[in-house]
Amino acid sequence: MATNKILSKPDAFYENFERSANADKKTTHYCPGCGHGHVHKIMAEALRDFEVADHSVLVSPVGCSVFAYYYFDVGNIQAAHGRAPAVATGVKRTHPHSIVMSYQGDGDLAAIGTSEIIHAANRGEHITVIFINNAIYGMTGGQMAPTTLIDQKSSTSPYGRSAENEGYPIHVAELLNSLQAPVFIERTSLHTPQHINRTRKAIRRALQAQIDKKGFTFVEVLSPCPSGWKLNPVDSMKWIEENMLKNFPLGNLRDRIDETPARERATIELTRDMLLKKLDLLKPESTMPARTTVEERFQDPEILAAGFGGQGIMLLGVAVAEAGMREGYQSSWIPAYGPEMRGGTANCSVRVSEREIGSPMVHNPNILLAFNRPSLEKFEADARPGGVIFYDSSLIDIVPARTDCDIVPIPFTKLADELGNTRIANMVAFGALVGYTNLLNLETCLEALHTVVKRRNLVELNQQAVRKGFEVGQEMRRQAR
């Protein structure tokens, strides 16, 4: 039985490699003496023995093993150069029940994909990464890899790798061992049957850990590349032993599998209403409040509010837009964006309109609210004739020169202070705007604050401010008539 198991082709391999373009559908495309075949076989046997092939996904990299999907009878996805751990992350996060293996060579993983492997490991992705280190770019024809040894010749290090020019071989297992999340990191080799057996054990342990939901597992395998090294297969094994082992010490660097508890993301099943609630979209249907009669010159107004950052200008604008929406108007709010932000003013444009709103950016307001002197100086000239300019007379010591607009000085800040909080000057202004122009119902504005003011315990104070402003606004209007 045991003999049979060793000699049979594991059924996690396809019987015939139909995806291969070669006429021969029985043998792999790997060169004689290449290490990929050993590692593939170890993986396929493990997938069979653990009975996980049906829900496994293999990520093929760029490199000689780009065609790993020819052979493995599992779900297959081929990744861009270096990106296999990111692709594996996407697969695993979509299907937490899947067994995901990312299979990469040294150019793919340790050069162009350095970032992806480090961060997948650091997130502790529940994937198994098999890293084939043969110190050379095999597929592209023997160029220098990040793991190429000092003095090793390759087509792009023809004089041998020099530390001065190319630095030193990267030790990926050791690098990853500096991270907290991985549960298993081991370096093995294929240069003797004993080491192949150790590789087998490491890969099986790593895969089992993933099945047991333990976390990120990583096996680096020193692997022969006779074609890339320009050696015969036997000498290649010797070359690993004599050269690679000195640079890449074998052994387990970390095994925290047993002491790590299984971790599983809870899946959530939501009904429609639960989903809407989670998205903060479940709002009670409300009846449309009555509208006011708006004087023609204030219909479909273009509103600009400006002041210092921190004066609540943005919130004032949002409150107007929210109340407008509640009365069934089209409305828009947009913060100043770009160069207007400079020069000591923060401002926002608000439109409330019966008709579809064209440009949401207000350049010529018919309602201007100025909360500081720079804002008044900057925007006064832009106000539309026949419009209204509100300004905070407690902070602004100049008087607008315009005679073709209503000029409405109101001490927003002083009134807010009298109500006990300087920060509600913006809401005094909101009330004043509405009281003066009759644009919206006071009730709608007060209701709107339940949405606009995020801290519930401050809603009432803000409402007081709106009421106060409303009274003052109405009074100013009476005086203006």
Place this chain on the structure above:
Amino acid sequence: MSKILMKGNDAVLRAAILAGCRQYFGYPITPASEIAESAAYYMPRAGGTFIQAESEVAAINMVYGAAGAGGRVLTASSSPGISLKQEGVSYAAGAELPSVIININRAGPGLGNIAPEQSDYNQLCKGGGHGNYKTPVLAPNCVQEFVDLVRKAFELAEDYRTPVYLLADGVIGQMMEPVEFPEPVMELPRKDWALYADKESKHNLISSIQLEPNDLEALNVHLQEKYARLQEKEVMVEEYRTEDAEYVFTGFGIVSRILRSAVDDLRKQGMKVGLIRPITLMPFPEKEMAALADRVKSFLCVELNNGQMLQDVKLAIQCRRPVHFYNRMGGNIPTTDEVVQAALSCFKEA
């Protein structure tokens, strides 16, 4: 559902979840970060995944993996980040993987600034990465349309098995407008080509490699047929007051809102002006543009770039009418008056 006043960047993410999206992979960049922030908050609540990736490149490859696994998956970025994602988009186009990518276009080139531009038109509409591929590009001009189009984008992505871009800008992203959200999609059909990590799907292969030139040519021909089908069936365009127009504006995104105001202003001055707004930039509304060219004296194309859609307008009407151009760059947005003045001077010439 009743209307809610909401920022574009926040609204589009919640609309994506309502469309059945449960995976978001992204990297922070102004002015698109609110989409990631909203995803970080809402995805876990909806039982989905949010990962702040280590790079734009990793993010788009996570999207590739999740899409290959059959998920509805979203990422968002802004111009420099989109440049970085192009490699992954090319792979997804080659492997025919659906996904939605939002670009909140900022001003470039290089680091540029974070103010609105439309300078990624070419990058998005003409392929952007390597190879003979294109991707559908939808350009909303208000928050409601941002919400509506993200669902449309997922549907197109899956119907045509392609990445789809939503191209917006900082104004659409930052602006608050009333939004009515559509009913949530509670169940998604299984995709027969995707990897579900089960026995039924394990013979599926997600790949863009085709070693044999004939095989790769066949894939390319197949892709071009797909784009022709998109051109045939999926054009979205809005026309405003074009029935009797002698002159027409064209522009997309936030510019079209300004143009709409300019049309109204010019009409008040007695000038017969209309507006044609492509909602799909790829496929481009070629027939609609050409039909207008039969009736109008000239076009004025207004863009926040160096004249990128302009080329498509000229091609669509085969230069049968003058196509004037007015633009701002660097993050500046023209005022309505500015556009009206530009129109008065060039429509008079025509």
